[in-house]
Amino acid sequence: xxxxxxxxxxxxxxxxxxxxxxxxxxxxxxxxxxxxxxxxxxxxxxxxxxxxxxxxxxxxxxxxxxxxxxxxxxxxxxxxxxxxxxxxxxxxxxxxxxxxxxxxxxxxxxxxxxxxxxxxxxxxxxxxxxxxxxxxxxxxxxxxxxxxxxxxxxxxxxxxxxxxxxxxxxxxxxxxxxxxxxxxxxxxxxxxxxxxxxxxxxxxxxxxx
Amino acid sequence: xxxxxxxxxxxxxxxxxxxxxxxxxxxxxxxxxxxxxxxxxxxxxxxxxxxxxxxxxxxxxxxxxxxxxxxxxxxxxxxxxxxxxxxxxxxxxxxxxxxxxxxxx
Numbered sequence: 001x002x003x004x005x006x007x008x009x010x011x012x013x014x015x016x017x018x019x020x021x022x023x024x025x026x027x028x029x030x031x032x033x034x035x036x037x038x039x040x041x042x043x044x045x046x047x048x049x050x051x052x053x054x055x056x057x058x059x060x061x062x063x064x065x066x067x068x069x070x071x072x073x074x075x076x077x078x079x080x081x082x083x084x085x086x087x088x089x090x091x092x093x094x095x096x097x098x099x100x101x102x103x104x105x106x107x108x109x110x111x112x113x114x115x116x117x118x119x120x121x122x123x124x125x126x127x128x129x130x131x132x133x134x135x136x137x138x139x140x141x142x143x144x145x146x147x148x149x150x151x152x153x154x155x156x157x158x159x160x161x162x163x164x165x166x167x168x169x170x171x172x173x174x175x176x177x178x179x180x181x182x183x184x185x186x187x188x189x190x191x192x193x194x195x196x197x198x199x200x201x202x203x204x205x206x207x208x209x
Numbered sequence: 210x211x212x213x214x215x216x217x218x219x220x221x222x223x224x225x226x227x228x229x230x231x232x233x234x235x236x237x238x239x240x241x242x243x244x245x246x247x248x249x250x251x252x253x254x255x256x257x258x259x260x261x262x263x264x265x266x267x268x269x270x271x272x273x274x275x276x277x278x279x280x281x282x283x284x285x286x287x288x289x290x291x292x293x294x295x296x297x298x299x300x301x302x303x304x305x306x307x308x309x310x311x312x313x314x
Contacts, residue, residue, distance in 0.1 A: 024233040027229075027233035027234050031249050
């Protein structure tokens with residue numbers, strides 16, 4: 001693009017105003033076509049995590065055979081989560097560098113959670129009641145640090161709340177740690193996704209789309 | 210040191226299509242990096258860089274430099290003053306076209 005539209009006398013007549021407005025609209029539309037997941041991906045991951053947590057509860061409290069089921073649950077969690085994420089990305093268009101960074105952070109985070117859950121269950125190194133509390137610490141740290149880097153205040157607050165409640169739950173009874181952490185883990189993703197979706201919708205509405 | 214843009218500054222600044230495009234893109238998205246702006250505005254690195262510096266000097270946008278992986282990345286955001294001025298400019302255009310009832314000043 002060149003600056004050929006710049007008039008030499010500095011005046012903007014009606015035709016130029018119409019052209020300028022049309023140009024502004026075109027640029028804003030092209031910008032909006034760039035990736036915005038709108039929180040949908042996080043809601044999707046939150047729902048999947050809720051299902052995986054429910055299955056983990058089933059294993060713990062109903063006496064199902066833990067090994068194969070836990071592998072299946074958390075592998076399925078990752079496979080379905082990433083299938084949905086990649087579908088959403090393909091539908092939205094090309095990722096911006098910042099979007100790619102967000103997605104890479106999220107990939108590291110979900111794989112870390114998966115390794116932790118499967119490793120902890122497989123080896124028995126972590127007592128069952130503390131599993132979700134430690135997973136909560138991981139989720140909180142990744143969410144807070146990435147949100148601070150991206151200047152997303154509401155998500156940073158959610159991440160910090162997750163981190164801050166870890167010692168409280170670990171010092172409470174095992175039952176509270178188990179229940180509280182699994183609710184907080186899934187809630188954080190769902191609430192984070194809803195917040196992102198609302199921000200996105202508000203921005204779109206402000207632009208008259 | 211960036212300074213606050215005045216209405217006259219803005220008229221002069223936004224007569225350039227590249228600068229108007231930059232402001233439009235940053236009004237549509239919270240933060241865009243250099244590569245994203247180049248893709249949206251469809252201009253050369255040198256041209257885009259020069260116009261970004263001019264808008265930054267006028268206090269309309271601000272830059273953030275960081276590393277993504279090992280690569281340096283500069284992203285830009287519109288300032289509160291820049292957004293207000295841009296909206297005023299768009300309203301002026303709409304008024305000129307009879308799309309709005311009142312003008313500025």
